[in-house]
Amino acid sequence: MDCEKVHKDLIFYIEGSLDEETMRSVEDHLSSCSSCAGFADMLRTSLDIIEKEKKIPEDREFTDKVIAGISEERKTGKVTPLVAILRYVAAAAVIIFGVFTGMNIAKVVSGTGDNVTGAMDDEVYIINDLYQEPIESFFLLKYKDDE
Template identity: 30%
Template sequence: MDCKATEKKLIFYIENTLPKGESSVVQDHLSTCSACSQKLAYLQETLSYIETEKALTPKPFLYTRTIGRMQQQVVPEKLGGVKWLKPLAVAAALLVGLFFGFWMGQSSVTQPLPDPDIVYEVAYIFHEAPMEQVEALFLEDIF
């Protein structure tokens, strides 16, 4: 018998639920294979640990104390029902900020440009005048 087949039957071997023929084949394999023997020992140790844990009796009122602690942890969640209020306030603040941002952007738009014909005439006048006269024109208006 190979190791894979033996590993599949180890739990049944421990519980003595294998037929006699298969049990003797597993026993023969375990006597020759150290790896499977180690797995059997590990499995037996694990099962014995589980059995000792099952045998322990819980302390009195363990269930009552556990349920009481669980209920105490649920109570703050009921009182903390305003958890939705903080995200709502943040969303409202963002919307108000966006509204005022757009409003301020619209109110700061400059007045429309003057008539394009007038702008063209001024540009045409400056284009034909020599540079010194343009500078003198600016200086006369300032002083």
């Protein structure tokens, strides 16, 4: 095995993820090539840094810092997730209420309530007394009384 081939596979050799035969070939090469052996040592030392950086010490203050950070953000105007959801729900409720109210008013004004099918008609009568006594006839009657 030549130096170039060993260099390509060295990181996998250090991980121990090469097949048995290749592991042995790399090992043989390293025992007879000081340049590759030196590089292997340096690579191993650098990869060991990862193992050291993975050790996270206990830190009880971290949690308090995060919670203080959230409280600070909320004080300065940011809203809690629950409030954000409630805002969306309230906005949706207002829109739905507005649409239904608008539809009912439109039916009354245009006098097309009869054309609306089935069960909806009854609800419209109950909600809108004006449908049973249209405003035009109210004025007409009043006009007659005045006369």
